[in-house]
Amino acid sequence: xxxxxxxxxxxxxxELMKLLLSLASNWGDVIDLNSLKVIHLSGAMxxxxxxxxxxxxxxxxxxxxxVRIYGxxxxxxxxxxxxxxxxxxxxxxxxxxxxxxxxxxxxVEEFIHAxxxxxxDLRDPEISTLIAAKMREFHNLDMPGSKDIVLxxxxxxxxxxAKNLCSPDHVKKYHLEKLEEEMSVLExxxxxxxxxxxxxxxxxxxxxxxxxxxxxxxxxxxxEYASYNPVAYDIANHFCEMAANYHTDxxxxxxxxxxxxxxxxxxxxxxxxxxxxxxxxxxxVEQLADDVEKxxxxxxxxxxxxxxxxxxxxxxxxxxxxxxxxxxxxxxxxKPQVLNVHEDSPTGVNGFVEHKT
Numbered sequence: 001x002x003x004x005x006x007x008x009x010x011x012x013x014x015e016l017m018k019l020l021l022s023l024a025s026n027w028g029d030v031i032d033l034n035s036l037k038v039i040h041l042s043g044a045m046x047x048x049x050x051x052x053x054x055x056x057x058x059x060x061x062x063x064x065x066x067v068r069i070y071g072x073x074x075x076x077x078x079x080x081x082x083x084x085x086x087x088x089x090x091x092x093x094x095x096x097x098x099x100x101x102x103x104x105x106x107x108v109e110e111f112i113h114a115x116x117x118x119x120x121d122l123r124d125p126e127i128s129t130l131i132a133a134k135m136r137e138f139h140n141l142d143m144p145g146s147k148d149i150v151l152x153x154x155x156x157x158x159x160x161x162a163k164n165l166c167s168p169d170h171v172k173k174y175h176l177e178k179l180e181e182e183m184s185v186l187e188x189x190x191x192x193x194x195x196x197x198x199x200x201x202x203x204x205x206x207x208x209x210x211x212x213x214x215x216x217x218x219x220x221x222x223x224e225y226a227s228y229n230p231v232a233y234d235i236a237n238h239f240c241e242m243a244a245n246y247h248t249d250x251x252x253x254x255x256x257x258x259x260x261x262x263x264x265x266x267x268x269x270x271x272x273x274x275x276x277x278x279x280x281x282x283x284x285v286e287q288l289a290d291d292v293e294k295x296x297x298x299x300x301x302x303x304x305x306x307x308x309x310x311x312x313x314x315x316x317x318x319x320x321x322x323x324x325x326x327x328x329x330x331x332x333x334x335k336p337q338v339l340n341v342h343e344d345s346p347t348g349v350n351g352f353v354e355h356k357t
Contacts, residue, residue, distance in 0.1 A: 015103035133275035139198030150227035200234035236295035
């Protein structure tokens with residue numbers, strides 16, 4: 001059904017319109033299509049997300065829902081049925097929005113009346129402390145199903161997909177032929193038998209974190225990549241996301257001068273550990289901080305591969321290949337220092353940095 005309102009001009013799936021009419025009827029509302037308000041929410045890079053509202057029949061207010069239309073090719077990244085189960089389980093635990101209904105191309109969710117964070121909010125000490133505590137709480141969730149680490153198998157599967165999708169020139173340009181060995185070396189280098197495993201979000205960018213400015217409560221949303229992983233990996237992902245601002249004219253450009261410094265990283269990790277109820281020793285803080293830095297390397301490979309696959313299957317206006325190039329560049333440039341190894345990194349026209357011994 002064609003809709004043109006509030007800056008949105010396009011066609012909403014017929015199944016979605018039937019679902020909205022059904023939901024409205026169940027709530028005692030009647031949708032007047034001429035008064036339907038559709039607002040496209042920017043910043044999503046996998047799905048198209050919309051805020052849809054309509055006047056209530058007997059009240060001077062509006063009913064508002066969030067509609068998520070799935071991006072193309074997402075089945076290469078995760079199992080949608082499993083993601084829906086995670087969504088429902090988290091909702092039962094009191095996390096995130098409620099699932100209101102599903103249609104073939106997407107789903108309708110409860111609209112959370114809170115503010116999505118901005119890139120700058122991640123650097124606010126008070127908000128950062130709230131995020132650290134909420135992340136600790138999230139990691140402690142006891143979710144059904146396997147509690148095995150997903151990270152390494154997922155990356156290896158993505159590498160296979162990336163190679164299949166790429167031309168031989170791109171395989172060479174992005175050094176994909178080297179990554180299988182790199183993953184094996186990295187996994188052995190950063191694995192510790194006593195590392196903590198928790199239920200991780202795995203995509204803690206600012207757009208997936210909301211705050212109620214009155215209650216100062218944090219809500220984590222969008223669980224598409226959620227799984228059991230080392231908690232250090234999830235924290236590493238969050239730190240890496242501080243280099244991004246997806247609400248600019250060049251949302252794919254990363255600025256690693258904004259990566260948090262030692263003091264800021266330690267402050268976050270200390271608050272994360274304190275929220276569990278104990279005052280951590282400096283040794284404990286430093287050990288987790290060291291683990292986090294090592295897992296940033298895995299994070300760069302993870303999202304580099306995601307960028308390459310997305311470039312071939314997703315048509316959202318985002319330069320995925322350049323994003324991937326930057327993530328791989330960070331991997332090769334940071335690896336010698338983080339792992340204390342001395343070797344040449346790939347170099348060439350793609351801009352990867354060369355390190356001389």
